[in-house]
Amino acid sequence: MLKVEHLRAFYGKAQALEDISFEVNQGEIICILGNNGAGKSTTLMSISGVMKQKEGVIHFKGSDIGKKQPHEIVALGISQVPEGRRIFPTLTVEENLKMGGFLKKRIDKEKIGEIYELFPRLKERKNQLGGSLSGGEQQMLAIGRALISEPQLLMLDEPSLGLAPQIIDMIFDSIISLRKRGMTILLIEQNAELALEVSDRAYVIELGRTVLTADSETLRKDRSIQSIYMGQQHLLHG
Ligand SMILES: Nc1ncnc2c1ncn2[C@@H]1O[C@H](COP(=O)(O)OP(=O)(O)O)[C@@H](O)[C@H]1O
Numbered sequence: 001m002l003k004v005e006h007l008r009a010f011y012g013k014a015q016a017l018e019d020i021s022f023e024v025n026q027g028e029i030i031c032i033l034g035n036n037g038a039g040k041s042t043t044l045m046s047i048s049g050v051m052k053q054k055e056g057v058i059h060f061k062g063s064d065i066g067k068k069q070p071h072e073i074v075a076l077g078i079s080q081v082p083e084g085r086r087i088f089p090t091l092t093v094e095e096n097l098k099m100g101g102f103l104k105k106r107i108d109k110e111k112i113g114e115i116y117e118l119f120p121r122l123k124e125r126k127n128q129l130g131g132s133l134s135g136g137e138q139q140m141l142a143i144g145r146a147l148i149s150e151p152q153l154l155m156l157d158e159p160s161l162g163l164a165p166q167i168i169d170m171i172f173d174s175i176i177s178l179r180k181r182g183m184t185i186l187l188i189e190q191n192a193e194l195a196l197e198v199s200d201r202a203y204v205i206e207l208g209r210t211v212l213t214a215d216s217e218t219l220r221k222d223r224s225i226q227s228i229y230m231g232q233q234h235l236l237h238g
């Protein structure tokens with residue numbers, strides 16, 4: 001579904017991505033792991049079209065999307081949930097959800113209903129302002145907003161960041177139930193333990209390069225690989 005080959009990206013003269021390659025097949029949950037600053041967010045922003053200074057191959061369902069604008073990429077079927085959620089604090093929950101459908105003429109009531117089914121907490125708070133939600137609820141809202149455009153590929157940038165363990169479990173349960181409904185997901189995480197639990201395959205990136213790929217199951221069992229590539233701190237969790 002998605003093929004990224006030898007992706008390089010730059011912030012001015014500084015090269016953030018040196019050589020990133022990976023593939024996502026339909027129906028998979030793929031995770032990209034890597035320490036802070038490795039280039040995970042830059043990779044996602046390159047795919048979603050936010051990052052312009054880039055070279056290499058980005059193909060989605062066989063067509064080259066490397067030069068396309070963010071709204072065109074959403075229209076083609078890729079939605080991104082950005083790091084730090086970035087919901088609209090002065091809009092209500094329901095208004096935030098509707099913003100996710102800005103490309104559509106009409107937003108399906110049913111679609112909003114589906115999102116409330118996935119996240120009942122959002123339904124309870126549909127008239128509350130986005131800014132008044134807890135971190136976990138804002139993450140649910142950011143995911144819900146990305147789903148309104150009915151993506152075929154959903155990209156999540158560190159959904160667990162800054163959330164309490166119980167809330168993280170709720171978010172990851174929703175990722176699993178999205179997968180059961182047939183969604184293809186590209187998940188970016190610093191929390192390797194957690195990401196490997198829900199994903200099929202994993203790629204590890206280090207200093208802007210893909211350095212390792214494996215089945216998530218294999219990687220989960222191989223503690224030595226984890227300690228080399230993902231830092232000892234991950235061994236203490238889970
Ligand atoms: N807006 C920016 N301007 C300049 N450099 C940046 C910017 N954003 C990220 N970088 C740099 O690009 C590299 C990759 O960052 P990023 O993709 O955010 O990593 P990650 O998401 O894995 O933590 C880092 O060296 C970071 O300092």
Ligand SMILES: [Mg+2]
Pocket residue numbers: 040041042083157158
């Ligand atoms: Mg990041």
